[in-house]
Amino acid sequence: MTHHDAADGVSTPPDLPDVAGGPDDAPLLQLVTPAGARVTTPETDAYRERVAHLDAAALRGLYRDMVLTRRFDDEATSLQRQGELGLFAQSKGQEAAQIGSGRALAPQDYVFPSYREHGVSHVRGIDPTARLRLFRGVDHGGWDPTEHNVHLYTLVIGSHALHATGYAMGVQRDGLVGSGDPGRDTAVVTYFGDGATSQGDVNEALVFAAVNNAPVVFFCQNNQWAISEPTTKQSRVPLYRRGGGFGIPSVRVDGNDVLACYAVTAEALERARTGGGPTFVEAFTYRMGAHTTSDDPTKYRSRAQEEYWRRRDPIDRLENLLRAEGAWDDAFAADVAAEADALGERLRDEVRALAAPDPSTMFDHVYATPNAVVEREKAWFADYQQSFEEPAAEVAR
C-alpha cells in the first residue's frame, strides 16, 4: 500500500521511545512536534496541505474543543466520585485524536463511536449532559443518533465496526459515494481501541469493508492499554500494519498531534467519499486516566510511564504551537478557561437534576409493535406498584 509507505517515510521523533512496551517500531506521521514546531519534511507535504487552511482562529478553535473536552472529563470524573454517576470512562489524553478526526468530518458523515468518544461527541454537538445519561444510569443511549449523525455509544467491544461497515455499504447503495458533489458524498467513521482489534467483529468488518470497497474509516485510537493489557497482548506488529493484510490503505499517526490527526482523517474521508474505499488509521496516543472510574491502573502500569505521557499532553502541544506562531493570547486563554468553568458548573447542576425514569418506562420500546408478553407484565407491574401506593397515600392523609 502506498499509504504506509508515505507514513513510513516519516522518521520517528526521538522523544517518543517505546515506554509502553507496545509495538512502537513504526514511525508516526507528525505535523507538530511536542515542543510545538511544525514538521516540514517533504514526506509530510501532502498532509500539510490538508491543514494549510486552518488559520490561527481555527487552531484556537481546536484548542478550545480540546480544553472543553478535558473539562468534561474532569467534571464527570468528580461527579462519579461524588456518587452522581455509576461509572465514567474518560477521554483524557485522547483529545487530539478525537478533535482532530472529528473536525475533519462533514456534517453528512456518520459516526459509530465506542464509549469514550466524548471529544467526537462534542464536535458533533451532542449535549454534554446527554452524554452522561448512560453513565448516570437513567438511559441506555442519551441522544437521537439521527439528529447528530452519531450512533449511540457501544459497550460491546468492536460490535459497532460491523455496523459502521454495513451503514457505509448502505451509503454506497444510495449513490452517495463518488457523485462528485462534496455536499452529498458521505463517509462513515468508526472509533475503537487497540484491544478491539483482537475481536472477530473488527476483523470481519475489515473484510466486509475491503471486499465491498465501503466508504468507511476505521479510526483505531491506540491508547496503549485495554484495561490492564498493553498492546503487546493484542498484536506483534504495529496495529496499522494489520490494515494492509486486508487490502486496506493504512496509516499510523501521532495521536497527540491534533493537526496530524485532522490531516490523515481528512485524507481518509476524501478517499471514502470519492469511491476509494476504506482506510485504517492507527492514532498512537495514551490513555492518561484510568480505564474507567472502577479501574486501578497502579496495579499494572508505572508512574514513570504516566509521567512520560503527561509531559506529552496533546493540549500542551497545541498551546506550544499557538505560542510559537504568535497565535496565543492570554485573553483568549482566559475566555476558554471561563467557558470551561461554565461547562463544569452546568454539568454539575444538570447531572444532579437527571432523575430516575418512571420504572414503568422499562416496558417501553422493547418492541415496535404491541407485544402480549410485555403488555401482560407491564399491567402486572402497574397493579403491583399500585398495591404500595394506596396505603402510603392513606398514611399521608
Next chain:
Amino acid sequence: MSETKTLTLARAINEGLRRSLENDPKVLLMGEDIGALGGVFRVTDGLQKDFGEDRVVDTPLAESGILGTAIGLALRGYRPVCEIQFDGFIFPAYDQITTQLAKMGYRSGGKLQVPVVIRVPYGGGIGAVEHHSESPEALFAHTAGLRVVSPSTPQDAFTMIQEAIASPDPVLFFEPKGRYWEKGPVAASGRGEGSTVLDRAQVVRPGTDLTLVAYGPTVATALRVAAAAEQEGRSIEVVDLRSISPLDTATVVESVRRTGRCVVVHEAPTYLGSGAEVAARVTEECFYSLEAPVLRVGGFHTPYPVAKIEHDYLPSLDRVLDAVDRAFAF
C-alpha cells in the same frame, strides 16, 4: 486437616482456583485482565504472580478466541478455566460454546472430552451500565452438553469451582457478582463430597408451608423472605438449586410434596426462563400435593433496564413476599 476461614465469595473462588492450579498441572486460567490486575473483580488476584504467565494467561480481547482456543487446549489434555469479564460479553463466544464446546463429546461418540470451565460474573444490583448485569443462564441450560451451575455461598463457591474444573464435561460457572463481597465460612478441606456437590440442590432452610426455589444471587433474598414470613407465622423452606442444568428435580419435588406450595425466584426474565422448567416439573410430579399453582418471580421480558430503576426489575424482598402471599391466597 480441616481449617475453617471466613472468606468473601470472590476470595473463596480465588482459593478454589488456587487449589486446582496446585493440584493439577494441566489446569490453566485464561481471560482478559486476569493477570496483573487479577480480573476486574479481583477473583484471580495474585494467581499470576504465584503460578506464572503460562498458567494464568492474559488473553487478547476476543471472547470467541478465548473459547475457541480453550477447546483446542482441552483437546490436547489441558483443563482451561476461562473468565468472561461480564455476562453481556459472553455472546461473541456463544457460537463456540453452543455449536462446538457443547457437542464435541457427542459428535465423537464419547472419544473426545472438552473439560472447559467458563466463569461468568452475572446478575445485577451493582448499578452498572448495560451488558454488565444480565443473567443469560437459561440460554446455556437450553443447550445439551453443557452443565450450568451457580454457587450462592463462599463454601459452595470454593467447592463447586474445584468440582467444575475436575468435571470432564464443559461447565458454565455463573458467579453472582452482586454477592462477591459477602462473607461466609469456608472449610478448606479437600475437594468436598465428590461430583455430587456440583449438581445436588440443597435445602438451605427447612420449612413446612411453602418451598422457595432459588439459586445464585437470589438464595440470599429467599432466606430474607423466609425470615420475614416467619414473623407472619409462615414456615418457608428454601432450596438452593446450585445447578440449573442438570436440575436436581428430586430434591425440589420432595420438598414441594411436603409443603404443597412452590415459588421459584431468579433474576433472569421469567419468560422461558429456568423457573419455567422448575414449575413444569413440579406441576407434573407434585400435582396432587399442590395447594396453589407454582409461581415465578424474576426479571421481565425487557432488556435489563438502566441502573436507576434496576431494583424494580430485580426480584426484591417485596416482590417475592407478594408471590408468597398469592400462593397462600389460593
